[in-house]
Amino acid sequence: MSPKQNHLRQAKFVTSAPDIRHLGEDSGIEIAFAGRSNAGKSSALNCLTEQKALARTSKTPGRTQLINVFAIDEDRRLIDLPGYGFAQVPLEVKKKWQASLSEYLQERDCLRGIVVLMDIRHPLKDVDMQMIEWSVHNRLPVLALLTKSDKLKSGAAKNTVLKVRKELAAYADLIQVESFSSLKKAGKERVLNILHDWLGIVDEDEIEQAEQ
Numbered sequence: 001m002s003p004k005q006n007h008l009r010q011a012k013f014v015t016s017a018p019d020i021r022h023l024g025e026d027s028g029i030e031i032a033f034a035g036r037s038n039a040g041k042s043s044a045l046n047c048l049t050e051q052k053a054l055a056r057t058s059k060t061p062g063r064t065q066l067i068n069v070f071a072i073d074e075d076r077r078l079i080d081l082p083g084y085g086f087a088q089v090p091l092e093v094k095k096k097w098q099a100s101l102s103e104y105l106q107e108r109d110c111l112r113g114i115v116v117l118m119d120i121r122h123p124l125k126d127v128d129m130q131m132i133e134w135s136v137h138n139r140l141p142v143l144a145l146l147t148k149s150d151k152l153k154s155g156a157a158k159n160t161v162l163k164v165r166k167e168l169a170a171y172a173d174l175i176q177v178e179s180f181s182s183l184k185k186a187g188k189e190r191v192l193n194i195l196h197d198w199l200g201i202v203d204e205d206e207i208e209q210a211e212q
């Protein structure tokens with residue numbers, strides 16, 4: 001069932017942090033969007049929050065080099081993480097942002113789930129597997145989101161989803177796999193359901209029913 005109200009629409013930009021010391025208090029709930037550069041993280045955030053330019057998107061990989069924080073309300077935040085695994089960036093810059101990324105993942109207690117975004121045409125690269133295995137190791141739920149599904153015919157896209165599910169079957173208790181297109185808004189409802197669930201947002205209707 002889809003959430004009647006998309007609470008992500010309330011998301012507002014809070015800050016761009018170079019490292020976790022510049023983030024706000026480690027309380028409430030955070031959901032992080034991670035993935036290789038150019039995977040479509042910022043585009044997905046804009047699509048899911050129904051805001052055209054909340055997160056900056058770019059044709060140039062490596063655009064998001066800071067930890068961008070978007071608040072939904074006082075207790076809930078979405079985090080746009082710097083893209084990983086992009087080679088054509090000066091080594092010093094790359095090292096610095098990989099360090100802030102791994103620090104965020106290791107130390108942020110309020111992190112409740114990670115969306116690992118992968119271009120549906122190139123899923124499960126080594127760096128993606130590292131991210132997924134790290135999350136599973138830390139018992140953190142993962143949504144493996146196969147982005148830019150509009151680039152494949154629907155049969156091919158479905159096959160890729162099935163293939164990726166099969167490859168990640170060992171971690172099925174913690175991992176969900178979905179296809180997604182920011183361009184076509186495909187898969188949006190399913191993703192919103194998962195994120196509302198992680199954020200602990202329950203439909204008011206459901207609460208009423210439970211109380212009766």
Ligand SMILES: Nc1nc2c(ncn2[C@@H]2O[C@H](COP(=O)(O)OP(=O)(O)OP(=O)(O)O)[C@@H](O)[C@H]2O)c(=O)[nH]1
Pocket residue numbers: 035036037038039040041042043044056057058059060061062063064065082083084147148149150151180181182183184
């Ligand atoms: N066709 C298509 N293109 C997309 C989709 N999502 C993103 N793109 C394009 O892919 C490119 C990268 O998108 P971004 O959202 O900036 O990617 P990112 O993961 O935030 O990249 P970094 O910030 O560099 O890590 C842009 O040119 C987007 O327009 C999609 O669903 N379909």
Ligand SMILES: [Mg+2]
Pocket residue numbers: 041042043056057063064080
């Ligand atoms: Mg980005």
